Amino acid sequence: MTIIATLGGLGEARAKGITAAIDRDEALWAHSFDVSETTPGIWHVTVYFEDEPTGEERAALARLAGGTVFDFEELPETNWVAKSLEGLAPVRAGPFLVHGAHDRSAVEANDTGIEIEAGMAFGTGHHGTTSGCLIAIDRIAKAQPIRRALDVGTGSGVLAIAIAKRTKARVVASDIDPVAVAVARGNVRLNGVASRVRTVVATGLNHAVIDASAPYDLIVANILAGPLVALAPAIKRATARRGAVVLSGLTLDQERRVAAAYRSVGLRRVAAIRLGEWATLVLGR
Numbered sequence: 589m590t591i592i593a594t595l596g597g598l599g600e601a602r603a604k605g606i607t608a609a610i611d612r613d614e615a616l617w618a619h620s621f622d623v624s625e626t627t628p629g630i631w632h633v634t635v636y637f638e639d640e641p642t643g644e645e646r647a648a649l650a651r652l653a654g655g656t657v658f659d660f661e662e663l664p665e666t667n668w669v670a671k672s673l674e675g676l677a678p679v680r681a682g683p684f685l686v687h688g689a690h691d692r693s694a695v696e697a698n699d700t701g702i703e704i705e706a707g708m709a710f711g712t713g714h715h716g717t718t719s720g721c722l723i724a725i726d727r728i729a730k731a732q733p734i735r736r737a738l739d740v741g742t743g744s745g746v747l748a749i750a751i752a753k754r755t756k757a758r759v760v761a762s763d764i765d766p767v768a769v770a771v772a773r774g775n776v777r778l779n780g781v782a783s784r785v786r787t788v789v790a791t792g793l794n795h796a797v798i799d800a801s802a803p804y805d806l807i808v809a810n811i812l813a814g815p816l817v818a819l820a821p822a823i824k825r826a827t828a829r830r831g832a833v834v835l836s837g838l839t840l841d842q843e844r845r846v847a848a849a850y851r852s853v854g855l856r857r858v859a860a861i862r863l864g865e866w867a868t869l870v871l872g873r
Contacts, residue, residue: 591641593649593658596632603631604841606652610635611842615648617814681719682726684750700753703778704744717836720861720868721747721810724834727859728806728870729754736801738762738826740793740809740819741837745772745785747808752781760801762790793822803828809835813842817849824853829873832858836868843867 607623610616620636679686685699695701734755739748748761773787859870
């Protein structure tokens, strides 16, 4: 079940102010949200809930709405990733070509092909955050050896597969969602890297397998700004002395906040990749 809460008829400043507040709110920061301009000068905010919103979450939305009301709607059960893949062209990011089964013939001799089957998990390569991470992975692989890697919030498994194909690393791919982990495991097998990628269900970095494989030469986390800030100390502890960290899932206006959180624990920004309204950060000690 997916419940969406929508607040429309907003000016740009107010809409972006509400999403910034959602990102900081203790009851709401873990939920996905979207802000968009529906007609010129008219914006709306949408917040997504996997279950019926709690009383605390509804109260937080009412507080942020400030006198107006969020509309709640239950979406029908739909495999949105499968639906979104219909007709999508392959995506290039650095040496990687992310494609569906229907576009296997598009993979050329010098491409690193990654085939992603439709599933209930984020990560088809078409989103700017995924493309940014793929570009960063390629650049890091050219600059330094990667023997152990961690993909936090793996979704479809696309980034873990990319690391395994681009390097000789052993990769741990984790996600809080068991459905995503099942999808990732299938994609890992499909791409022939099952011997070097281990998938686990984990909240953040809290798992024995993640602990046992640390420290990591490369950690990637393409999730949300709020969880990224919360995970900064754990990610720092799990990063090898000369290791690299790639963070994404960030809008441009969230970049500075996340970079500051990691700088405070001793990881500095080395580079930023900006694709449209999305940012990917590369950090090092």
